[in-house]
Amino acid sequence: MDDMDEIVQEFLVESYENLDQLDRDLVALEQQPESRELLASVFRTIHTIKGTSGFLAFSRLEAVAHVGENLLARLRDGQLVMTPLTTDVLLRMVDTIRLLLNSIEEKGVEGSVEVEQVVTAIRAVLDGEIPVLPPAAVTGAETPAETPAETPAETPAETPAEAAPKHAAAEAEPEPEPEPEPEPEPQPDPVAEAPVQVAPAAAAPAAPAEHETARQGSATESTIRVDVELLETLVRLAGELVLARNQILQRASSLRDEDLTRACHRLNLVASEMQEGVMRTRMQPIEHLWSKLPRVVRDLGNMLGRKIKLEMEGKETELDRTLLEAVKDPLTHIVRNAVDHGIEPPEVRRAAGKAETGTLRLRAAHEGGQVLVEVRDDGKGIDPAVIGAKAVEKGLVSQAKLETMTTNDILQFLFMAGFSTAAKVTNVSGRGVGMDVVKTNIERIGGSVDVESTPGQGTIWRLRIPLTLAIVPALTVECAGERYAMPQVNLLELVSLDADRMSNAIEDVAGAKVYRLRGALLPLVRLDEALGLKRPAGEEEPTRLVIAVLESDGRRFGLVVDRVLDTEEIVVKPLSGVLKSIGSYAGATILGDGRVSLILDVQSLARRTMRSEGLEHASAAAQAANAATAGDEQRLLVVGLGGNRRVAIPLEVVTRLEEFKVANIERVGRREVVRYRGEILPLVRLSDHLAGSYRGYEEAEPESLPGVVYSARGRSVAIVVDEIVDIVSQQSAHSDIDDAGLVGSAVIRDRVTELLDVRSAILAADPNFFSAEARAELAAAATTLGI
Amino acid sequence: MSTQYATFHLAGHLFGVEVRRVQEVLTEQPRTPAPLAPPAVAGLINLRGQVVTALDLRRRLRMPDRAEGQVAMNVVVRAAEEVWSLLVDSIGGVIEAADATFEPPPDTLNGPVRELIRGAYKLDDALLLVLDVDRVLEIEGVLAV
Incomplete structure (x- = not known):
């Protein structure tokens, strides 16, 4: 029984391949109806299927293939001419055969696949009639009862009349007879002669091979079928060989043994060539x-x-x-x-x-x-x-x-x-x-x-x-004493930060860390935090950090690591299920020194860590803007004021977000100030500054209020708001509907949001904020902020 | 009738795994930690180019961790689709245990050890606890391990 299964399996594999070829040939045949070579190829395929299915006792399959073969024999012998209708019938036959094969593959039997319709249709064509093709393509099995099954003679008289115009319309619109385009490539005649010698009934399986060669150019004779799994194993082993070679080369270079070096050189070449050869076996x-x-x-x-x-x-x-x-x-x-x-x-x-x-x-x-x-x-x-x-x-x-x-x-x-x-x-x-x-x-x-x-x-x-996936160029990095690899395809650039710049360059916006990369804010993910890494006790925080700027799913983010080690070609190895299910690793690899290193799944790392909806959204919008062209979109901090009011502040003027205790707010003249980092920080309450904001009288003032701190040239001001809502990216489009203290409004996340006139808000807090020498800089800033 | 077991020691107990499940036994191997993995996953080792997950049996069986500096031996076992390494304290020999001496887990055992062994052989000088390898390797979802 096992032998039988194997034969059936082979038959299925072969037939599926043949059917694909058949689809192509039939469509090509429509263009060149006179091509005997194509017809012979189609005929052979069907003939083979018929023969094998008869041998394996798949009677329905045999029946379909049999009538198909008859029709093809007539076409090949020139007794019938290929028309779009014939093509339709033949394609339908291919579909039916495919259904039967599917059923055999799944259930081991032909099952209830309906074959009568297509058999009837082919017989009708053979008899020179117009066949009835049910409109529903492919399905077949649904309505066996409706079809007059016995003989084509039983076909209702009115149907042909109905079917004919339909086909004419579908196939030949707007001209009744679609003249096939003359094919540019002239087919050499010698080939066309060969099939003539094949007797209709005796198209022996031996004959196909030579025609195949003649037709396809790529000979199928010199190839063998190989189990894909075996190929995968070979590819894997070749990968191992390359790794072992790398290790040997590393050692050998320190030994200064001439013979060893020569042998290594040879090993190097052979391993490379072997790898290349093995990779090619997977190529199709x-x-x-x-x-x-x-x-x-x-x-x-x-x-x-x-x-x-x-x-x-x-x-x-x-x-x-x-x-x-x-x-x-x-x-x-x-x-x-x-x-x-x-x-x-x-x-x-x-x-x-x-x-x-x-x-x-x-x-x-x-x-x-x-x-x-x-x-x-x-x-x-x-x-x-x-x-x-x-x-x-x-x-x-x-x-x-x-x-x-x-x-x-x-x-x-x-x-x-x-x-x-x-x-x-x-x-x-x-x-x-x-x-x-x-x-x-x-x-x-x-x-x-x-x-x-x-x-x-x-x-x-x-x-x-x-060309291939098994070996990928990767960047290896170090974090908390361990090495990780990430595919270079995700890498955009590397930014190195020393201790001085670190504290300034990395900012905290509403709990999310960001880095200003050439003016644009880059959300940061610290690899040690993302992986929950603990630095060994006693080890100091690194004084330098590297930001790997990565892109995944159109999202850009910075991965903060301790150190970048190298770029190298790595062989991706599968992980066990328990590690795969963590979702942070795309696989593992073995580095030159023989140690295992995990490959980071950049995509899911980005997803997992940027859970903050604001950042997600900002990045998605940033993607839109990047597609448009960089620099067009504006990142906005959306804050809430009393009366359900939303105001947006350009993120560029947000140096820090702070929480101020209301009790600590003091008055200097008419202005309010707060002690902040050893200085006196002038502040403006946005709800007071903007006309029309109100807080219900009965609403108690909260104990503390969030504030947006803007610092420039040693001066700082704070804009106090009622709540921090979100960070969004927005195209600079906005309407002109504005009011005192505003530069306009825009719809952000389905809410009308007012755009703050930052300059006037800052001046309300500190009239001397923009000193004379800073005016030039401000003018420049003002343009970018759209003020 | 009797069955062959590859034996090893773990916190003073003698454990056994059917010989046919054991691929090989290795001394301490350098391990790459796998952050975010369940605590029983001790890391990844390079087994002749194959990346193998190492499982710390002490943690899996909720025994106290090995003392600092104490080496862990690797018992490499085959599971359904994967190869795993079980970290143990030391390797014993292969023991031929007579089926007649097999008993279900003794009453004195409880907790995770009881759930993860199939039973025990009463040897002359010790109890041989037979590890249920498949259950031991079912650690997905066992977050607390």
């Missing part, structure tokens, strides 16, 4: 991925009434199979998107002076250690004006800012979550999930995606994908 041509696309494009194109020619270039380009899997969905999404939103309906194209048939071109190539995958259509392109308008409507950018943005910058909005430009939601694309998910998924595997578009001429999507 991107064709595996692309093989599904002709069918996708055809079906979708027919559904939407588009005429599309799909071209593929560089399908032999190889990449790691795990990556191939990861790219599958994003790529399919982009292709569907191009068919749906890119390529126009034929009549629109004609009106625009283009060929009615749109061209969708896939290109793959190796480029600088990466794989470039390009999806290019000659459709209507993406209108930056439309994207821009949408971005303004969604409050992602101000109109003024938009006008200064380049087309390329504007197109980046497409990758933002929830940004969908589909005027109406279709079931194809435009559900608001899409390009942002594509971007996230591609970035997760260390790749990138971008888009280029010329309105009226088309769009190009470019995916850049790393």
Whole structure:
């Protein structure tokens, strides 16, 4: 029985592969109906499935394959001509076979998969009639009772009449007979002759191999099937070898033994070559991925009434199979998107002076250690004006800012979550999930995606994908005496801080630590705190720190570590379940000295530590702004005043947040002051300063009030508010509705928030704050603050 | 009938693990701590290029920690999908225990030790406690361990 299972398993694997080829061939056949070579290939595939299923006693499968084979034999012998209708029937046959195979794979039996419909339909075509294809594609099993099952003769008389125009409409709009585009590549004739020699019934399994070779160029004869698990083991071992080599090299270099050095050199070369070779065994041509696309494009194109020619270039380009899997969905999404939103309906194209048939071109190539995958259509392109308008409507950018943005910058909005430009939601694309998910998924595997578009001429999507994942360049850092590795793909830059700068540079805003990186606030995560690390007793806090500026999921944050050690290529090793479930580590690796080091999961570290909603939100908005262009957005501290009033203060003027005891507030003349760090700090109560704020008479004054301290050139003032609400990022767009002491208002988090005129508030606290010599600096600051 | 056990010592007790579960026995290995992991996880060791999680059996069985400077031996065991190292005080020999002398956990034992052993063999000079390796390795969710 086990032997049998193995045979069935092999049959399934082989058949699935064949079916993918079949999908491609059938669609290609529609374009070149006269290609005997393609027909022969299709015929062979079905013939093999028929033969094996008969042997394995899968009778339904055999029945379907049998009629399919008959039809294909007629086509091949020129007794019938390929029409879109025939293609439909044959594709339906492929679907049915796939369903049967699925059922066999899952349950071991053919199950209740409905086959009569497709058998009847094929017989109808064979008899020169127009078959009835149930509108619901693929499902099959639902309505066996409805279908007249016995013979095609029983087909209701009126149905053909009904079906015919439907098909004509779907397939041949707007012209009745779609003349296939003349294929640019002239097929050499010699190949076409070969299949003729194959007798219809005796298409022996021996024959296929040579045609396969002739047709595909890449011979399948010289390849063998290898268990993926075995390959994974080899890859792992090759990784070990590289690590062992590193260790030996390290030792050997200190020994100064000439023979050893020579042997090491040799080992070095062999290990490197071996690693390269083994990595290549996991590589698969991107064709595996692309093989599904002709069918996708055809079906979708027919559904939407588009005429599309799909071209593929560089399908032999190889990449790691795990990556191939990861790219599958994003790529399919982009292709569907191009068919749906890119390529126009034929009549629109004609009106625009283009060929009615749109061209969708896939290109793959190796480029600088990466794989470039390009999806290019000659459709209507993406209108930056439309994207821009949408971005303004969604409050992602101000109109003024938009006008200064380049087309390329504007197109980046497409990758933002929830940004969908589909005027109406279709079931194809435009559900608001899409390009942002594509971007996230591609970035997760260390790749990138971008888009280029010329309105009226088309769009190009470019995916850049790393060749392999098992070995990644990483940065090793030290924190509290232990080493950690993090993937370099997340790393933007390193900032080193010495003790003097440390205390000034790292600020505390509402409990969250931030660092001012070139004017922008960078949320900080201390690795020792995030991992709960305890420094060994007696060890002093480090006098220097390094901030690794990381980006993950479009969020930027700084990871504070003690020291940066090195950059090196590391082999990622899996962790046991208990460590994986912690969520802070992406894996482990073994460093040059043989010690294990944990690889930090930057993504989840960012998520775990930046739990503070304010920062989350600020970062998300910052991402939006970064997409727009840096420097456009403003970070605001939102404070609450009595009467449910919200006021926003630019974060740039927030030096510190303090809590002042009301009892400690003293009066100097008409002004209020408080003792603060050995100085007298003038303060202004914002609710008094701003007209119209009030506190209910019966409300008791709280014991202490939060205040925003602003220091410049040795002078400080405090703006006392009722509560600190949040930190947000906001595009500088705001309305002009303002009042005394305000510069305008904006809607922040669905609440009307007033923007404080900081200058007047500061002057209310300390009229001499802006001394003469500081005026120049203030003027500069004022521009950036939009005062 | 009898079964072979690889034995080791832990805070004065003699424990055993079925020989077929034991992959190898190692002396003290450098360990990389795994912050945020349950306390019984003693860290990660490099077993010929494989990263193996080390579990401190004393902590798992809620015994007092080893004295400062006392080395821990590694008993490397195979679990369902993973390989683990159990940290013990010292290694004993392989003992062939007669099935007839096997008994359920003695009444005098209680607490975590009782839950994590399958029973005991009455040897001539000692009790051999048979560790239930699979239960010992079920530490996900046992946060307090």
